[in-house]
Amino acid sequence: xxxxxxELKWRGLIALSTDEDALRKALADGPVTFYCGFDPxxxxxxxxxxxxxxxxxxxxxxxxxxxxxxGGATGQIGDPRxxxxxxxxxxxxxxxxxxxxxxxxxxFLSFEGENAAVMVNNLDWTAGMSAIEFLRDIGKHxxxxxxxxxxxxxxxxxxEEGISYTEFSYQLLQGMDFLELYxxxxxxxxxxxxxxxGNLTAGLDLIHKLEPHANVHALATPLMTKADGTKFGKTEGxxxxxxxEMTTPxxxxxxxxxxxxxDISTYxxxxxxxxxxxxxxxxxxxxxxxxxxxxxxxxxEELTTLVHGxxxxxxxxxxxxxxxxxxxxxxxxxKTLTAALSEVPHIKVDGLGPVVDLFAEVGLVAxxxxxxxxxxxxxxxxxxVKVVAEDAVVAAEDLLHGRWLVLRRGKKNLxxxxxxxx
Numbered sequence: 001x002x003x004x005x006x007e008l009k010w011r012g013l014i015a016l017s018t019d020e021d022a023l024r025k026a027l028a029d030g031p032v033t034f035y036c037g038f039d040p041x042x043x044x045x046x047x048x049x050x051x052x053x054x055x056x057x058x059x060x061x062x063x064x065x066x067x068x069x070x071g072g073a074t075g076q077i078g079d080p081r082x083x084x085x086x087x088x089x090x091x092x093x094x095x096x097x098x099x100x101x102x103x104x105x106x107x108f109l110s111f112e113g114e115n116a117a118v119m120v121n122n123l124d125w126t127a128g129m130s131a132i133e134f135l136r137d138i139g140k141h142x143x144x145x146x147x148x149x150x151x152x153x154x155x156x157x158x159x160e161e162g163i164s165y166t167e168f169s170y171q172l173l174q175g176m177d178f179l180e181l182y183x184x185x186x187x188x189x190x191x192x193x194x195x196x197x198g199n200l201t202a203g204l205d206l207i208h209k210l211e212p213h214a215n216v217h218a219l220a221t222p223l224m225t226k227a228d229g230t231k232f233g234k235t236e237g238x239x240x241x242x243x244x245e246m247t248t249p250x251x252x253x254x255x256x257x258x259x260x261x262x263d264i265s266t267y268x269x270x271x272x273x274x275x276x277x278x279x280x281x282x283x284x285x286x287x288x289x290x291x292x293x294x295x296x297x298x299x300x301e302e303l304t305t306l307v308h309g310x311x312x313x314x315x316x317x318x319x320x321x322x323x324x325x326x327x328x329x330x331x332x333x334x335k336t337l338t339a340a341l342s343e344v345p346h347i348k349v350d351g352l353g354p355v356v357d358l359f360a361e362v363g364l365v366a367x368x369x370x371x372x373x374x375x376x377x378x379x380x381x382x383x384x385v386k387v388v389a390e391d392a393v394v395a396a397e398d399l400l401h402g403r404w405l406v407l408r409r410g411k412k413n414l415x416x417x418x419x420x421x422x
Contacts (some may be wrong), residue, residue: 001232004062010276011269013055015194015222018204023217026066026188031115034059034189034219035181037122037174038105040075040084040097044243045104047233047255048193050303051221054192054271056117057108065115067187070101072123074174079199080167082155088166098123104242108306118185128175129320138176139169141209142202147171148199171202178203182214194220224270227262242307249308249341253316256300257293261286264295272302299301316340323406323414325384334401341404346416355382355392362415364407374409379409 008014011396025400026032036052038045045053056066075094078086089097102119109117126134137252148154150171150207156163178200182185190200200218207214224232233240238254241247247255259267265283272279282295304313319340321327329337348361356371357379365371372390374380382389383398394405 004059004064007062008055012185012266013058013221013270016197016218016220020202022215023189023219025113026215026217031063031065033065033067033181033185033187034191035120035178035187036191037069037071037074037177038101039071039079040094040101041078041089043097043100043244044241045101046239046241047223049161050071050242050307051224051270051420052191052193054273054306054368055221057239058193058273060109060115060117063115064189066109066117066187067120068102068105068109068117069120069122069177069181070098070105071177072098072169073126074122074177074336077166077170078165079174079196080152080154080156080171083159085164085167088130099141100243104173118183120181122173122180124178126176130186134172138179141206142172142175147202151219152198153197168174168260171199171417173283174199175202175206178216179206182207182211188215189217189219191219191221194222196220218401220340221270224267227260229330244312245309248342249304249312249317250336250339251306251343253300253320255311256303256341257296257320259296259299268299272299274298274302275355278299292356303422320324322384323408325381325408329400329406332400337400337404341406341416341418344414346418348418350419350421350422352394352419354394355380355387356390358417359406359407359409359415362407364409364413364418366413379410382406384408 005014005020005027036056038049038052054066060066072094076088076091076096077130078088098121104241106119111117147168150155153163153168178187178190190203190338197218197220200220204216204218207216226232235255237251240252255269266287268274268279268282274282282298285292286295301313301317304316314334318327319332319336320330322329325341332340345363349358349361356368359365359371359374360368365374371380375390375392377385378386382394383400399405399419403418403420405419407415407417
């Protein structure tokens with residue numbers, strides 16, 4: 001198990017840790033139980049959480065025992081954001097989201113064998129605790145001056161809005177989680193993102209005060225960034241979610257396929273389960289032939305399969321090829337086609353009409369005359385069929401699933417038209 005530390009370091013997965021030598025010794029001495037927490041502040045995890053979920057999987061494969069905590073209690077409070085107070089969700093909503101997040105995490109872990117994973121909920125040990133008990137048993141061991149140094153707290157204190165006592169108390173709740181998991185399951189390692197470091201160390205400090213002989217550790221992964229300065233996991237449409245209804249498998253696949261060459265090596269090492277040799281070969285190919293996007297395709301296929309399954313991944317890849325004339329559009333099911341076309345420029349029209357009008361209206365060309373010129377030059381396609389006549393008109397039988405047209409100019413410029421009436 002000690003090899004996992006070197007593996008994590010090579011992959012760039014250790015941003016902060018308490019005592020690396022002590023952690024290595026703990027791993028060498030025997031099985032280690034660790035936990036990572038996820039707050040249900042939305043109906044789905046997003047790909048920022050995927051770093052933690054996959055790191056849990058990696059640690060379990062190395063022999064550690066994972067506890068996946070979905071916070072039915074902390075999800076009702078929310079970790080303080082640096083900018084503004086969170087909107088509190090009602091307990092019923094949070095409970096529903098707990099179940100949704102559990103269902104997303106469970107497929108990544110094994111619940112069998114000597115190091116079988118366990119799903120836990122911090123509402124189990126907070127629901128019956130009174131405010132007096134919480135303040136006496138937990139709050140007594142936290143120093144306010146130290147709590148004020150946490151980045152998100154400090155930034156909020158400098159703002160006009162300030163910070164409520166509710167959000168300020170979050171780190172007490174998370175510290176109590178580590179203590180409870182240590183007592184209930186012998187958990188000695190907490191894993192999280194580097195932005196959670198203050199919360200991770202709060203748990204360590206609490207255990208050290210109440211269980212002075214405990215040998216506990218914290219390990220933080222780096223926050224992933226983009227080379228172009230934009231936020232990782234964000235697109236023009238918002239966050240990239242793991243839920244297929246919130247981010248379609250096609251959009252999920254395309255997010256990874258469009259990874260900047262400057263970022264792909266970092267993302268591959270952090271997220272892929274390919275071997276070191278395979279990753280180094282992909283890095284070499286990217287350096288020599290970046291236009292092939294071999295590494296991006298490999299990562300997109302691997303992660304889409306992990307999150308959405310092999311069948312959905314095959315459908316997505318088939319759709320990607322078909323849109324660019326390398327497969328049959330008619331063979332795509334309606335849901336996959338609709339998801340794919342939502343990612344390209346598209347318009348709705350209430351009737352059929354001349355092809356040149358549609359090309360101009362959807363923005364593939366600047367004008368109808370430019371559209372006619374494209375047709376004349378042999379660069380206009382409707383549903384992958386070359387348009388040969390400048391006065392061509394779309395017919396009802398051309399519509400895919402009775403509603404869609406795929407327009408293409410040249411090899412790479414795509415758009416879609418949705419016909420809402422005959």
